Amino acid sequence: MRRLDLVEIHDCRWCPEVIRDGLTDFLEISTDVLDSYGPVRTLLLEVLSRCGTDRVLDLCSGAGGPWVHWLRQGLVPATVTLTDKFPNLEARRRLMQMGIARLSYCPEPLDATAAPADLKGLRTMFTAFHHFPFKQARAVITDAVLKRQPIAIFELTSRTPKGLFSMLLSPIGVWWLTPRMKKIGWKKWLLTYVLPLIPVVVLIDGIISCLRTYSIGELNSMATDTSYTWQIGAIKAAGGPITYLVGRPNQEEEPA
Numbered sequence: 001m002r003r004l005d006l007v008e009i010h011d012c013r014w015c016p017e018v019i020r021d022g023l024t025d026f027l028e029i030s031t032d033v034l035d036s037y038g039p040v041r042t043l044l045l046e047v048l049s050r051c052g053t054d055r056v057l058d059l060c061s062g063a064g065g066p067w068v069h070w071l072r073q074g075l076v077p078a079t080v081t082l083t084d085k086f087p088n089l090e091a092r093r094r095l096m097q098m099g100i101a102r103l104s105y106c107p108e109p110l111d112a113t114a115a116p117a118d119l120k121g122l123r124t125m126f127t128a129f130h131h132f133p134f135k136q137a138r139a140v141i142t143d144a145v146l147k148r149q150p151i152a153i154f155e156l157t158s159r160t161p162k163g164l165f166s167m168l169l170s171p172i173g174v175w176w177l178t179p180r181m182k183k184i185g186w187k188k189w190l191l192t193y194v195l196p197l198i199p200v201v202v203l204i205d206g207i208i209s210c211l212r213t214y215s216i217g218e219l220n221s222m223a224t225d226t227s228y229t230w231q232i233g234a235i236k237a238a239g240g241p242i243t244y245l246v247g248r249p250n251q252e253e254e255p256a
Contacts, residue, residue, distance in 0.1 A: 001159050005133050006212055008205040015201075018187045022198035023205065024062035024088050025188070027127065029177045037066040037126060039237045040154055040244060041076060048078060048122060051150045051248050055121030056080040059112040059140070060128030061105070063091035067124075071103050078102065081119065083110035094183060113139040115147070123151040129245075130155060130213040137214065138222045141247065145225045150248040153219075157209045158240055166240065167206035171199035219245045 010020040031037065048054060054077055058067055061082035070076040082095075082105040092105040110116075113136055115123065123144050132140060144151040157163055178184060178192050191197045214222075216232055222245070223230040229250055234241035 001211075003159060003214065003218065004208075004211040006208045008131065008208045009201050010205055011131060018185075018191065019198055019201055020086060021063070021088050021090055022188050022191060023202055025091065025181055025184070026174050026177060026198070026202055028063035028065065028068065028091065029181050030173060031066050031126075032069045033177060033180065034239075035066075035069060036156055036237070036239060037154060037242065039235045040242055041070065043231075043235070043244065043246065044076060044122075044124070044152060047150060047152055047246055047248060048076075051122060053121050053150075054078050057115060057119045057121050057123050057149075058082050059110070059115070059123055059125045060084055060131065062128075063088045064095055064105075065126045067103065068095065068100065071100050072098070079121075080104070081106055081121075083112075083115075083119075085109050085111060113143055115143060117147055120149060123149055125151075125153045127154070127156050127209075129153045130157060130209055134218075134222075141222050141245075142225075144247065145228055148249055151246070153245045155213055155243045156237075156239060157206070157213045158243070159210055159213045159215060162240060163210040163213070164207060167203060167210060170202050170206045171196070174199040174202050214243075216243060219243065223247060 009015055010023045056078045058065060058080055061084050064082060067080045071080060079102040087107055087109060089107065092107060095103065095105055129137060141151060174192060188198065192199060216234065219232050223232060227250055228247045231246040234243045
């Protein structure tokens with residue numbers, strides 16, 4: 001199945017903030033409740049150990065991603081800075097109120113293709129790499145290489161019939177998990193249960209996500225810098241394989 005370079009609704013600037021935040025809140029609560037990325041923790045711990053750092057710069061974090069669950073449960077010893085091109089400020093306030101040790105959320109927009117040089121550590125990205133067209137996706141990796149920072153990219157979506165079919169169930173997931181969210185305003189309740197725009201956007205964007213997810217072969221074509229050690233593959237998980245791309249400097253430099 002050929003990759004389609006489509007645009008998701010919540011990536012558009014005209015998308016209402018309440019719908020964008022509703023989608024990222026759903027991704028956050030589903031990741032938390034289901035621990036969707038649990039199978040990659042061992043690999044992440046190995047990378048952090050090999051790179052000699054406990055600092056993490058999480059790119060395209062949305063409402064928090066798996067790091068919120070892991071740090072709250074003490075599952076991964078790391079100091080994490082969450083970032084996003086469109087920061088979910090409501091989620092940031094919620095996370096700061098939770099007082100999770102060693103977790104911060106950058107309130108300013110951050111371009112994953114040009115992260116500030118002073119933000120050091122392992123760069124991670126979960127369920128977001130497919131948002132970038134090929135040249136920009138490669139630029140995300142190149143920026144990490146140029147600044148000698150390790151990088152680890154993970155994707156739950158897949159460009160397969162099974163991946164597409166699983167997205168058909170996503171509206172049910174939104175309706176089921178929304179009551180588990182904390183401090184959900186009346187607008188999100190209205191747009192979830194009365195005028196269900198958030199479940200519809202989650203469904204459409206989920207299908208588009210699958211159609212634009214990079215294959216292992218395409219990830220290999222981006223990881224060409226010989227000054228880095230690359231690991232690319234897939235890890236078995238209950239919801240389907242999690243594809244990954246991990247790169248670190250050959251000399252295993254500690255990020256300064």
